[in-house]
Amino acid sequence: MSDAPKVMNGNQRSWRREIVELAALFLAVGLAHLLATLLGHQEPGPVLMVGLGAALIVGAAIHKRLGRRPRRAAPALPVEDDAGSPMVLWRIRMRVMERPGRLATVAGAFGRLGCNILALHIAPTGSSAITPAGCDALDEFVIEAPPGLVLDVLAGALTEAGGHDVVIVPAQVKDLTDPGVQALVLAQRVGADPDRLPEAMAELLRVPRVEWRRPGDTVDEGAKLNTTMVISVNPDRALLIRRPELPFTPTEAARAAALTATARQARYSTPD
Structure with missing residues (x-):
């Protein structure tokens, strides 16, 4: 049902275009006959008509040739998305409380900032000398992040996700080795x-x-x-x-x- 109006509108446009073209043809024939009548009985009339015809032919040829030239593409607009930009590797370590759903919360923080987790190692700390009260695990991530990501923003997001003593240092590809x-x-x-x-x-x-x-x-x-x-x-x-x-x-x-x-x-x- 939804396609029928589209077909009818297309037929209406084609009929209107044909009527306009036919009217333009009648107008051109009428003007040509009037011009021939006015100039035919004068001595320079044939010469003027030949000149007008030649000018029309030359103009049509120039227009056709110009139409074949490739058009210059419009300058590309700056793209806000960094999908094509190279990513940056970071090594992140933080102390966390081992609770159900904690890792999902941290992964969500990475995802909202456009980061991708490449490696993850979780180790129990087991020593009160290096573990703040309430933290019982040490998570270390190797991630790739957008080049424009501010480290303070990343550290703040991980702290809100439950991380403590967040440390971020540059990583290398060899850090991905098991x-x-x-x-x-x-x-x-x-x-x-x-x-x-x-x-x-x-x-x-x-x-x-x-x-x-x-x-x-x-x-x-x-x-x-x-x-x-x-x-x-x-x-x-x-x-x-x-x-x-x-x-x-x-x-x-x-x-x-x-x-x-x-x-x-x-x-x-x-x-x-």
Whole structure:
């Protein structure tokens, strides 16, 4: 039923157009006959008519040629959406209360800001020394976010979603590697060559440099809590690891100790 009026309107438009074209044809013939009558009996009349005809032919040719030229596209308007812009990777850590629906609330906060969660690790804190009252888990996310997102806005949204002590630092693609798989690969590396322990430790804990220290050497006492870690390798040497922007977690400390034990065993074990 809804299509019938559209067909009738189209037929009405076609009939009107044909009537207009037919009227224009009659008008053109009438004007041509009148012009021929007025000028035909005068001496320059034929010459003038030929000139008018030639001018019409030239004008039609020029119009046709100009119509074939490609038209310049209008300048594109600026697009407000950042869908085509490259995303930025961030590593986010915060302390939370383990409650049903908590993760959904945090994910909703990310989604409202146009962020995409690429990796998530949840670790129980288990120590009152590093856990504020009421917080019993440590969540770490690797996300991709729009380049124009203000970090203060992101931190505020996560705090409203239940996060405490939100820390946001730049992330790299290698941060998406599964920690378990990475630990096994690094353990195999130091097992084959214990001298590569500092290099493997830096990769495990995602720090730019690991330094050798001797027992008794001073450590920066003004550093923030859990941002410096000293791991004993043997009675004469230890590894000093600093990460001021992101405190170490108990899980990371356990992984570092296990990696050191692997290197120590490879160094001092004797074949049967």
